[in-house]
Amino acid sequence: xxxxxxxxxxxxxxxxxxxxxxLSITVPKGSVFGLLGPNGAGKTTLIRIINQITMPDSxxxxxxxxxxxxxxxxxxxxxxxxxxxxxSMKVGEQVIYLARLKGLSLDEAKxxxxxxxxxxxxxxxxxxxxxELSKGQAQKVQFIVTVLHRPKLLIFDEPxxxxxxxxxxxIKDEILQLRNDGATILFSTHRxxxxxxxxxxxxxxxxxxKVLDGKLIDIKRAFRTxxxxxxxxxxxxxxxxKTRLHADVMNELSDSWEVTPAHFKTxxxxxxxxxxxxxxxxxxxxxxxxxxxxGLINHFVEVIPTVDDIFIQTINAN
Amino acid sequence: xxxxxxxxxxxxxxxxxxRSFIIMTFLSPLIVxxxxxxxxxxxxxxxxxxxxxxxxxESGLFYKEFESTADIDFLDLSPAGIELAKSEVExxxxxxxxxxxxxxxxxxxxVRFYGNEAPAISVLEGIEEQIQTKLTNEKLLDRGVDxxxxxxxxxxxxxxxxxxxxxxTSKISSWIKAGAGGGAGYLxxxxxxxxxxxxxxxxxxxxxxxxxxVIISSVKPFKLMMGKxxxxxxxxxxxxxxxxxxxxGLLLFLALYLDLNPLENHSAVGNMAVTKMDxxxxxxxxxxxxxxxxLAFFFLIYFIGGxxxxxxxxxxxxxxxxxxxxxxxxxxxxxxxxxxxxYVGFFAVIENPDGSIAxxxxxxxxxxxxxxxxxxxxxxxxxxxxLSVGILVASFIxxxxxxxxxxxxxxxxxxxxxxxxxxxxxxxx
Numbered sequence: 001x002x003x004x005x006x007x008x009x010x011x012x013x014x015x016x017x018x019x020x021x022x023l024s025i026t027v028p029k030g031s032v033f034g035l036l037g038p039n040g041a042g043k044t045t046l047i048r049i050i051n052q053i054t055m056p057d058s059x060x061x062x063x064x065x066x067x068x069x070x071x072x073x074x075x076x077x078x079x080x081x082x083x084x085x086x087x088s089m090k091v092g093e094q095v096i097y098l099a100r101l102k103g104l105s106l107d108e109a110k111x112x113x114x115x116x117x118x119x120x121x122x123x124x125x126x127x128x129x130x131x132e133l134s135k136g137q138a139q140k141v142q143f144i145v146t147v148l149h150r151p152k153l154l155i156f157d158e159p160x161x162x163x164x165x166x167x168x169x170x171i172k173d174e175i176l177q178l179r180n181d182g183a184t185i186l187f188s189t190h191r192x193x194x195x196x197x198x199x200x201x202x203x204x205x206x207x208x209x210k211v212l213d214g215k216l217i218d219i220k221r222a223f224r225t226x227x228x229x230x231x232x233x234x235x236x237x238x239x240x241x242k243t244r245l246h247a248d249v250m251n252e253l254s255d256s257w258e259v260t261p262a263h264f265k266t267x268x269x270x271x272x273x274x275x276x277x278x279x280x281x282x283x284x285x286x287x288x289x290x291x292x293x294x295g296l297i298n299h300f301v302e303v304i305p306t307v308d309d310i311f312i313q314t315i316n317a318n
Numbered sequence: 319x320x321x322x323x324x325x326x327x328x329x330x331x332x333x334x335x336x337r338s339f340i341i342m343t344f345l346s347p348l349i350v351x352x353x354x355x356x357x358x359x360x361x362x363x364x365x366x367x368x369x370x371x372x373x374x375x376e377s378g379l380f381y382k383e384f385e386s387t388a389d390i391d392f393l394d395l396s397p398a399g400i401e402l403a404k405s406e407v408e409x410x411x412x413x414x415x416x417x418x419x420x421x422x423x424x425x426x427x428x429v430r431f432y433g434n435e436a437p438a439i440s441v442l443e444g445i446e447e448q449i450q451t452k453l454t455n456e457k458l459l460d461r462g463v464d465x466x467x468x469x470x471x472x473x474x475x476x477x478x479x480x481x482x483x484x485x486x487t488s489k490i491s492s493w494i495k496a497g498a499g500g501g502a503g504y505l506x507x508x509x510x511x512x513x514x515x516x517x518x519x520x521x522x523x524x525x526x527x528x529x530x531x532v533i534i535s536s537v538k539p540f541k542l543m544m545g546k547x548x549x550x551x552x553x554x555x556x557x558x559x560x561x562x563x564x565x566x567g568l569l570l571f572l573a574l575y576l577d578l579n580p581l582e583n584h585s586a587v588g589n590m591a592v593t594k595m596d597x598x599x600x601x602x603x604x605x606x607x608x609x610x611x612x613l614a615f616f617f618l619i620y621f622i623g624g625x626x627x628x629x630x631x632x633x634x635x636x637x638x639x640x641x642x643x644x645x646x647x648x649x650x651x652x653x654x655x656x657x658x659x660x661y662v663g664f665f666a667v668i669e670n671p672d673g674s675i676a677x678x679x680x681x682x683x684x685x686x687x688x689x690x691x692x693x694x695x696x697x698x699x700x701x702x703x704x705l706s707v708g709i710l711v712a713s714f715i716x717x718x719x720x721x722x723x724x725x726x727x728x729x730x731x732x733x734x735x736x737x738x739x740x741x742x743x744x745x746x747x
Contacts, residue, residue: 084529
């Protein structure tokens with residue numbers, strides 16, 4: 001069994017509103033899986049179904065090969081987007097209480113929370129109340145609550161919102177460490193930049209439907225446009241020579257090469273900056289050898305679509 | 319410990335360690351005693367000092383007839399005549415003037431009371447009774463009836479009430495029963511409202527803290543709701559038992575005090591005091607004769623049943639709203655049956671504890687906890703108790719189910735004020 005979580009044909013309707021329309025996802029074991037989509041796409045509904053907070057109208061969810069069952073709550077750790085803890089309860093007491101609700105024994109809960117509090121340098125908060133902590137501190141407590149029972153599946157809904165950059169990177173490292181220790185991570189977010197860095201699998205959701213999913217690298221390959229970003233130095237670094245060079249290139253590259261202006265930083269003021277889409281019967285080397293006759297090339301990079309681009313492109317296509 | 323046990327423990331601890339709970343538990347019995355003392359004191363203040371009523375009696379029948387009482391002096395100014403007496407009353411600032419015309423025997427409508435303030439009804443009734451008795455006696459005498467003979471044949475009857483098991487009661491104990499039942503019913507209503515509100519607030523707290531989603535990813539919403547209700551019930555029972563112990567202690571103390579001392583009092587204090595003492599003793603005896611254990615037992619039963627019934631509604635309301643200010647529109651259907659029960663209790667039950675209204679309302683689950691508690695001191699057939707408790711249990715199972723449906727959906731709904739229609743729709747989700 002290589003897939004930790006499999007959801008098949010999930011449907012969920014609230015009155016006349018369809019929250020999920022025949023949605024299936026597969027989360028491989030040990031992956032960092034990004035569930036992406038704009039607000040209202042149905043991400044939270046899906047996550048709540050995985051957490052057994054709401055029941056699907058139809059469809060099945062399997063965790064580690066078994067149909068989802070109440071006993072699985074202790075295999076799942078969930079950090080909701082809206083973070084929350086009992087404000088007037090002491091931090092240590094609260095962490096232990098929530099861990100025991102997940103099925104840990106009192107001793108085990110104590111031992112593990114000590115470990116985590118020490119690891120994140122929070123030991124002196126133990127007897128403080130949540131309302132005495134800052135928002136970032138409370139978030140760290142929430143993180144411990146999520147991971148304390150060592151779940152196989154960790155679900156984070158918008159994990160980095162509310163963290164300052166230092167704590168965000170700390171939490172990011174902790175999450176990756178947990179993945180290396182064998183946990184599977186499911187992210188839900190509408191912030192694509194965090195996905196680029198961490199996820200190896202993604203699923204795109206839009207208006208209750210899944211519009212795309214797979215390995216991030218495969219998706220990027222599929223969305224490859226064979227476009228290159230090019231910078232060429234002009235002999236005297238003047239605007240006139242740049243215009244001349246631009247006209248030259250536009251003339252000589254026939255219609256099958258798509259040339260568009262590009263924007264990036266170089267060291268000179270008047271470099272020619274263009275994007276060129278290579279036609280099917282040509283290669284990047286052909287382009288390179290043509291361009292090398294025009295001047296000194298200081299920039300030649302393949303344009304890899306960002307998740308943002310893919311997302312916008314996919315949704316527009318739908 | 320299972321999840322339910324953990325939740326119950328946490329909720330119980332959260333309630334009991336609350337400062338207002340501690341204050342209410344130990345302070346309110348003192349406050350109740352203090353209030354009673356204050357009311358007694360204020361009532362005694364309310365009684366004005368001695369008042370003088372001037373009497374002008376033109377008929378001459380009532381000369382020296384009016385006996386001065388503890389509060390009122392009668393001053394006979396008949397010889398002065400009505401006009402002079404009136405100015406005398408105003409000069410001396412007397413309380414009022416009673417005028418009795420000459421032909422009082424034939425026409426009783428001429429009696430007048432002049433004064434700036436209307437006298438208390440008891441004073442007026444006292445005067446009327448004295449005039450009536452005198453006139454009746456006069457008329458009897460006129461017709462040659464021997465008044466002594468009438469006095470001798472006067473008989474008073476006081477019915478003593480006894481049930482078939484030979485337990486004696488008296489009229490006064492009827493009032494004590496009504497008081498005990500009413501008190502228990504009222505207390506139950508307060509408990510339901512106070513503890514129901516606690517449940518509601520704690521649901522709203524979890525919702526606004528957003529911890530709810532973390533918890534229900536570990537336990538079923540139904541378990542959370544039940545844990546909350548049971549934990550809070552236990553806190554309520556704790557409070558009740560503490561009150562029972564304090565109240566029982568006070569009663570025991572009073573009983574012992576009265577039992578040990580009557581002999582000393584008999585010799586030391588005058589006759590009046592002894593009869594007063596006897597009366598208090600009787601009242602205490604009556605209180606002790608009440609089915610107190612039964613009342614306490616059924617208080618617990620009805621508290622638990624009624625509380626489960628109402629608190630699951632409270633929990634559902636808490637789940638449906640975002641903040642306490644939004645709860646107003648839903649409170650009316652909760653408060654109404656409780657108020658109705660109290661009114662039915664105070665009017666129908668005390669009037670006729672076994673009447674059809676009282677019986678019916680002691681069966682309807684929303685009102686039965688209060689109304690039945692009020693009936694219990696008067697004696698209720700076992701089958702009625704059993705039926706009432708049975709209906710209550712069946713309906714609280716239903717409301718808990720119903721409430722949990724709304725609760726389950728409501729706790730995840732944010733940002734909109736729900737309407738009744740929408741809440742009903744949630745049940746189908």
